[in-house]
């Protein structure tokens with residue numbers, strides 16, 4: 001039996017635009033997905049994911065002739081729920097050459113699903129790491145990130161960046177631009193997260209931005225403007241200038257909002273944070289619903305968010321330098 005964990009992340013700058021080759025800066029946070037893997041002799045895959053539910057039922061599937069979860073919901077929802085783990089196992093079989101390897105996979109996660117904190121990347125990175133080690137193969141973090149990226153890309157119809165998976169595999173703050181992935185020095189930022197209890201589907205939100213970009217030149221310009229914000233953000237990070245970082249996060253949120261990926265509750269939380277004196281606030285990840293990230297060294301933003309209608313949870317996030325972690 002092997003167990004691995006991998007962290008979620010927040011984006012300081014650059015989500016969505018990073019899919020089209022602009023740079024982005026995500027940072028790993030101390031909220032993790034843990035995946036336990038045990039090899040099966042019969043070649044089947046059985047998945048137990050206690051945080052993943054469909055119609056209120058925990059998803060448990062696999063290892064029978066009809067291996068669909070026993071839940072009465074449309075097939076498309078079942079596929080959406082299971083495709084990241086199935087895709088991770090596909091990568092494991094490909095990279096090890098053990099095409100008929102079977103596994104029992106158990107997932108436990110502190111990262112809310114579909115909320116912009118990179119739950120999919122963390123689950124895929126931890127699953128690939130644990131399952132390859134179960135077969136006696138240990139991947140370097142860069143190779144692990146590359147394999148996890150293939151899964152995210154497949155699920156997102158070929159439109160994914162390497163940012164989430166690289167950040168989760170290596171930990172810390174990272175800078176990703178196309179295929180260029182590197183670690184970045186970042187000051188210890190006072191990060192506060194607000195969560196509206198909701199979720200957005202990353203694949204669908206990415207597809208929405210892609211069609212806007214194809215339809216309107218000014219949407220393509222907006223994507224490029226996000227790239228400019230990120231480049232300014234890198235300078236502010238290098239200078240440790242938290243006020244400037246916050247100002248640029250505000251700008252980044254406005255541009256994401258123009259691209260249609262914010263929501264009423266995300267905007268409400270962003271404004272609650274700004275009104276409470278945060279240096280800046282923006283949505284994080286794919287958007288549509290889920291989380292915002294704000295910078296505030298005082299308790300004001302966390303307190304204000306906890307009283308904001310529509311905000312279900314407000315908490316401080318510690319950045320972590322630990323990417324994938326091998327537990328057993």
Ligand SMILES: Nc1ncnc2c1ncn2[C@@H]1O[C@H](COP(=O)(O)OP(=O)(O)OP(=O)(O)O)[C@@H](O)[C@H]1O
Nearest residue numbers: 049081109113114115116117118119120202285286
């Ligand atoms: N604990 C988990 N167990 C099983 N599958 C999970 C778990 N967490 C996430 N997933 C998979 O990841 C999907 C959510 O991924 P999605 O990319 O839409 O959101 P996210 O990664 O949380 O947010 P973002 O990509 O915006 O950072 C779920 O539908 C599920 O397929």
Ligand SMILES: C[C@@](O)(CCO)CC(=O)[O-]
Nearest residue numbers: 015016160161164285286
């Ligand atoms: C929206 C997006 O930029 C980040 C999702 O966390 C998609 C991606 O990078 O693949």
Ligand SMILES: [Mg+2]
Nearest residue numbers: 118120121202
């Ligand atoms: Mg994701």
